[in-house]
Amino acid sequence: MLRDLVAPPRTNRSIGRQLSLADWAREQEEDRQRPVSVPASHDTPAKDVSGLVDALVPRLAAELAAHTPTAAAGESPAARLLTLDQLVAELPPAKKPETWKRWLYERTRRGEVPGEVKIGGMLFFEREPALSWLRAGASTR
Numbered sequence: 001m002l003r004d005l006v007a008p009p010r011t012n013r014s015i016g017r018q019l020s021l022a023d024w025a026r027e028q029e030e031d032r033q034r035p036v037s038v039p040a041s042h043d044t045p046a047k048d049v050s051g052l053v054d055a056l057v058p059r060l061a062a063e064l065a066a067h068t069p070t071a072a073a074g075e076s077p078a079a080r081l082l083t084l085d086q087l088v089a090e091l092p093p094a095k096k097p098e099t100w101k102r103w104l105y106e107r108t109r110r111g112e113v114p115g116e117v118k119i120g121g122m123l124f125f126e127r128e129p130a131l132s133w134l135r136a137g138a139s140t141r
Contacts (some may be wrong), residue, residue, distance in 0.1 A: 081117060081124040082131075090134060107138070 046135075082090075088100045107113045108123065109124030114133050 019075050078093050080127050082127050084125075087099060087130055087134075112138075 084101060084104060085097070087104065088097050091100045091109060104113065105123075108116050113125065115129030117124045117126060
C-alpha cells in the first residue's frame, strides 16, 4: 500500500498499442521490483500524520469557534423548546405519564397551554411560558 503512495509514476509504454497479458504481467513485476522511496522527512507516515493533526487542531478549533454562536448571543431556539415527554417529566408523579400526556393534549386543543409550538406535526412547548404555567397551578379539571 505504501509503495502505491510513494512509487514514482509509471510511464505508459503501451500508448498506441493494445497491452497483452504478458506485457501487463511484466509491468507488474517491474513495479514490484522498483525500490520504495522514503519520505523526505525520514519519519514514519504515522508521525507525519500526527504532526499534521497537531498543526491543524488549533486552526480548526479557532475556525469552529468563529462560526459557533456564543453564549452571549443567547441559547439556541431548540434549547428553549421542551418535548411533550420533557414537560410530562415536570409534572407530579401521582399520575401515569400517559395520563399526563392525554391531559396536556386536551389542554393544547383548548389553547390553554402557553408557548405551544407545532413543528412538523410534533408538539413542543417553549420552556419558560410552559413551566411558569405549570408552577402557577395549571388547571387540572
